Ligand SMILES: NC(=O)C1=CN([C@@H]2O[C@H](COP(=O)(O)OP(=O)(O)OC[C@H]3O[C@@H](n4cnc5c(N)ncnc54)[C@H](OP(=O)(O)O)[C@@H]3O)[C@@H](O)[C@H]2O)C=CC1
C-alpha cells in the first residue's frame with residue numbers, strides 16, 4: 001500500500017486526502033505548514049500548499065530519500081532552482097498543472113506555435129477563483145514556455161538551459177473571481193483572423209487525479225525530474 005504524506009490542508013490537500021483514501025492509499029500525515037516529523041515512514045510526499053513550505057519539504061525528502069509530487073505554484077526563480085536540484089537525489093514529479101487536458105494543450109502548442117508565431121501575436125489569459133494567492137498562474141507561465149521556449153519564462157519552467165536575455169514578449173492576463181477552478185486561453189491574433197485554444201477545469205478533481213496517478217508512477221522511478229509528458 002502506497003504511503004503518502006500531504007503538505008497543505010486547503011482546497012487541494014483535503015481533496016487529495018479524501019481521494020487517496022478512497023483509492024486505498026495510506027495517508028500517513030497531513031501537514032498544514034511544512035513537514036516537522038522526521039520519524040514518518042512514507043513513500044511519497046505530495047505538496048499543494050505554499051512556497052514558504054518548500055525548504056522543510058526539500059529537507060525532509062532528501063533525508064528520507066522518498067519521492068516528491070510538487071504542485072504548488074508561485075515559487076521564485078531561486079526556489080525553482082533548489083526544487084529542481086533535489087531531483088539529483090530523489091524522483092521529483094513537478095507540474096504547474098496535473099490535468100490531462102493541459103498536458104495535451106502544452107503538446108499542441110509546442111507542435112503548432114512554430115507555424116503561427118511569425119505572423120500572429122500570442123497572448124495568454126488565465127481566470128481563477130478569488131482565493132488564489134499567486135498571479136500569473138503557474139500554468140500560464142508553462143504555456144508561455146510551450147509557445148516560445150526562448151521567452152523569459154523558459155528560465156523558470158524550461159527543461160533545458162537558458163542562455164538568452166530576451167524580453168518577455170507574450171502577454172499574460174490574469175482575472176480573479178468567484179469559484180472558477182481554472183481557465184486558460186491562448187490567443188493567436190493575426191491579420192483579420194483570430195485562433196484561440198481554451199482549457200476549462202470544471203473541478204479540482206482533475207488535478208487531484210493527475211497528482212495521485214503521478215504518485216503511483218514516480219514511486220518506481222530512479223532519481224530525476226518527471227513531468228506530465230513522461231506519463232502520457
Ligand atoms: N499543479 C496543479 O495542478 C495545481 C496547483 N495548485 C496550487 O496548489 C497550491 C494550493 O492550492 P489550494 O489548495 O487551492 O490553496 P488553499 O489556499 O486552499 O490551501 C493552501 C495551503 O497552504 C497553506 N498556506 C497558506 N499560506 C501559507 C504560508 N504563508 N505559509 C505556509 N503555508 C501556507 C494553507 O494553510 P492555512 O489554511 O492555514 O493558511 C493551506 O494548508 C497553490 O499554489 C495552487 O496554485 C492548485 C491546483 C492545481
Ligand SMILES: O=C(O)C1=N[C@H](C(=O)O)C[C@H](O)C1
Pocket residue numbers: 073096097128132133136137138139140181182183
Ligand atoms: O490555484 C489554483 O487553483 C490553480 N493553480 C494552478 C496554477 O497556478 O496554474 C493550476 C490550476 O490552474 C489551479
